[in-house]
Amino acid sequence: MTAEVRAAIDPDFFDATALNLDLYGGVGLFAVALADLGGPSTRVTSVESDERATEHAGENLSEWVGAFAETGTVEKWLRALDQRATPGERSRLAAGTVVLDPPRSGAGREVMAALGRIAPAQIVYVACDPVALSRDIAFAREHGYHPTRLRALDLFPHTHHVETIVTFVKDANPRG
Numbered sequence: 544m545t546a547e548v549r550a551a552i553d554p555d556f557f558d559a560t561a562l563n564l565d566l567y568g569g570v571g572l573f574a575v576a577l578a579d580l581g582g583p584s585t586r587v588t589s590v591e592s593d594e595r596a597t598e599h600a601g602e603n604l605s606e607w608v609g610a611f612a613e614t615g616t617v618e619k620w621l622r623a624l625d626q627r628a629t630p631g632e633r634s635r636l637a638a639g640t641v642v643l644d645p646p647r648s649g650a651g652r653e654v655m656a657a658l659g660r661i662a663p664a665q666i667v668y669v670a671c672d673p674v675a676l677s678r679d680i681a682f683a684r685e686h687g688y689h690p691t692r693l694r695a696l697d698l699f700p701h702t703h704h705v706e707t708i709v710t711f712v713k714d715a716n717p718r719g
Contacts (some may be wrong), residue, residue: 551638556664561638565589571600649675659686666711
């Protein structure tokens with residue numbers, strides 16, 4: 544799955560020195576994928592609500608000096624970021640890549656609106672429920688993002704479950 548997420552990250556919109564985020568980060572697998580792309584100085588923060596998973600993410604990210612794992616709900620963490628971010632941080636967030644792998648219920652309006660406000664260069668959304676993904680695609684479009692890549696993966700044969708990875712970029716971003 545990490546290889547699929549790496550493939551979904553558009554190199555034209557990836558900046559290792561930006562503020563990159565891995566939301567609903569678990570043990571940091573997708574944060575590691577981001578860090579691997581950018582090299583040892585990649586800046587990435589993994590946000591996860593489970594404290595034990597965050598500890599493991601911190602261990603997994605320890606070889607990258609600009610990589611951090613923080614415990615908190617994504618909604619509260621983004622709210623706090625939105626309130627405290629300096630103009631310089633907002634600029635680095637706008638150049639960043641956000642990978643998110645929300646629970647089956649999806650990211651929802653609040654998270655997608657917060658992402659619209661921080662306006663990263665690209666969003667890579669990993670979804671396990673097509674209905675929640677459809678709703679969140681609509682929210683992304685409301686905030687000026689459009690999908691540029693979609694990949695469905697049948698990781699659970701003979702079931703109705705499908706993992707989907709969608710890459711979004713801002714409408715104003717010209718394709719290279």
